[in-house]
Amino acid sequence: MNTVPLRAVETDESSRLPPQNLEAEQALLGAILANNEAADRVTQFLGPEHFSEAVHARIYEAATTLIRMGKLASAVTLKTHFENDQSLKEIGGPAYLARLAASATTIINAEEYGRMIYELAQRRKLISIGTDIVNDAFEPGIETTARDLIEKTEQALYGLAEVDKYGKGFQPFGRALTDAIDMANNAFMLRGGLSGISCGLTDLDEKMGGLQRSDLIILAGRPAMGKTALATNIAYHVAKHYKAEYQADGSNKVLDGGVVAFFSLEMSSEQLATRIIAEQTGVSSELIRRGKIDEDEFQRLVDVSRELQGLPLYIDSTGGLTIAQLASRARRLKRQRGLGLIVVDYLQLLAGSSRKAAEGRVQEVTEITVGLKALAKELNVPVIALSQLSRQVENREDKRPQLADLRESGSIEQDADVVLFVFREEYYLERLMPAEGTPEFQAWQEKMDRAHGKAEVIIGKQRHGPTGTVELQFEGKLTKFSNLAREDHLPERFN
DSSP states (O other): OOOGGGGGGGOOGGGOOOOOOOOHHHHHHHHHOOOOOHHTTTTOOOOGGOOOSSHHHHHHHHHHHHHTTOOSSHHHHHHSSSSHHHHHHHHTHHHHHHHHOOOOOOOOGGHHHHHHHHHHHHHHHHHHHHHHHHHHSSSSSSSHHHHHHHHHHHHHHHHTTTSSSOOOOOOOOOHHHHHHHHHHHHHHHTOOOOOOOOOSSSHHHHHSSSSSSOEEEEEOTEEEEETTHHHHHHHHHHHHTTTEOOOOTTTTEEEEEEOOOEEESOOHHHHHHHHHHHHHHOOOHHHHHHHHHOOHHHHHHHHHHTTTTTTOEEEEOOOOOOOHHHHHHHHHHHHHOOOOOEEEEOGOBBOOHHHHHHHHHHHHHHHHHHHHHHHHHHTSSSSEEEEOOOOOGGGSOOOOGGGEEEEEEHHHHOOOOOEEEEHHHHHHHTTTTOOOHHHHHHHHHHHHHHHHEEEEEEEEEETTTTTTTEEEEEEGTTTTTEEEGGGGGSSSOOO
């Protein structure tokens, strides 16, 4: 018998069907219609979009909707939903529903069939992504570089790896309601009633409800106000309190805090680490840098550094990052380690695409802020982006910043969910010191006493809460912000 050599067989790519299993889809739908409890085993990971057959997708969506409403989903109850469905008529009409229920498998196999349907859907998406890569790579675009294609592909693959947590398009309002109730429940269960991640500063948490997921938070101020110090303090607190619980499906459920990605475009990773060590040891960062510490202080540095070894705080100090590169690195970190907070120090040092840069700095900054907001929503984490303020603050008698003081303020103010300003009156008063012994000096001294060691965080904008001012304690030598001990909260004094 003559046989054709394997290497001589040519495969026609156009004749290959996408991976699908109609029998598995029919078996799962039959199990659900026969016993609605089968739906409980698959609805957490399986959606209508995972079915290859459009009619099956509509049957699954209708059945799970009825079940979620506490009603019975069966061939009889679904019949009215599909009496005028032309696609279902072509394969037998309402009688098809009855055949599905009659040929149902046991509920025990429901999850296995659901996983199979989901797996094949993922493969179809991979084929779609691969097809787009090939088509885009063949397209001789002038503006689109190979690096752009790689980042686009990585974003698509990340979305697939994140089990469709976002990017599904329209979703039923019922699902959004469920998410809202879950958020309220988390706030109710957590001590302090925070719906977001605690930043470690009680009064600020009280005003903001914590750092809210998917929020873009702009932290702005003039130089020397302490923007980086405040951001570092928050990042350290979030990372330090990170607690997660391993789940049966292999994922981690975050109970507190979070993994932090800190993009330091201005300072080196060593400088940031020095600030955190100074804060924790009580040894001035300036003395640490100069080596002017005694043996006991050095031992404290060593002991604290050992405690901080396992801190889930990841620092990227690469200069000149583009918004696309930053997003790509954040996605990779979330995929590999998890992610709870992103800090960018600072916004004006990020670069946009070359096309937007050619249109002007305002357009470039707009692209950056839009990109940061999109990244916050995509990864479902708060993004804190530091920002410089324009010099017009210095020309006013009251140096407290306002929204109009933001550089390229139009896009920053518009895209931000929260805008925070850091202000230290003490910094400006020090530079106005009059001659000692004069009446002006006495008045200046009284102002200095009131302002010494204090800072203000001004909430200039907040989509979900009030604006206002929060007073904090600031220790310049340690670059440390902390809760302010108020007079009405102090113990009673005895003379």
